[in-house]
Amino acid sequence: MRAANVNALKEEAKAALLAELGEGKFTDVDLNVVFEELQYKAYRKTVLDRGVRADGRDATTIRPITAEVGVLPRVHGSALFQRGDTQGLVITTLGPTKEAQDMDGLTGGATSKSFILHYNSRRSPSARPPHHRPWPPRNRSRRPRRTFARARAAARG
Numbered sequence: 001m002r003a004a005n006v007n008a009l010k011e012e013a014k015a016a017l018l019a020e021l022g023e024g025k026f027t028d029v030d031l032n033v034v035f036e037e038l039q040y041k042a043y044r045k046t047v048l049d050r051g052v053r054a055d056g057r058d059a060t061t062i063r064p065i066t067a068e069v070g071v072l073p074r075v076h077g078s079a080l081f082q083r084g085d086t087q088g089l090v091i092t093t094l095g096p097t098k099e100a101q102d103m104d105g106l107t108g109g110a111t112s113k114s115f116i117l118h119y120n121s122r123r124s125p126s127a128r129p130p131h132h133r134p135w136p137p138r139n140r141s142r143r144p145r146r147t148f149a150r151a152r153a154a155a156r157g
Helices: 002-021 028-050 142-156
Strands: 065-069 077-083 086-092
Touching: 002 028
Parallel strands: none
Antiparallel strands: 065 077, 077 086
């Protein structure tokens, strides 16, 4: 529901910008960057002023977490965790000790690692809350920096 409302508002903003600035003055990327910034500010203001999050929870209430094990049949172990719109799938496979990850032991630590946990959390863009800001990433090229600067300038007016 929230994603549909956000998309409708974004389309309305795009139409207004096209009417005011004309075609070719901004890209969808510019619009998305500015819109993310505005969402972040609005979300933060609401949380700080009223103490209410976008989903109606107060600042001290946490969402319940669910866990289900054995979700994949052909691995040694698997589990699915979910809290709100965020999901995590954990998969365990066992192998011989000769397949352990070799590590640099220059500092006197271990030279191999037999347990590795790779964590990669994915959320659909529509489920990502406005306070989640994936940028600005480190070591950006100049082009995204220019795009970001243009978008911020457009947001300021």
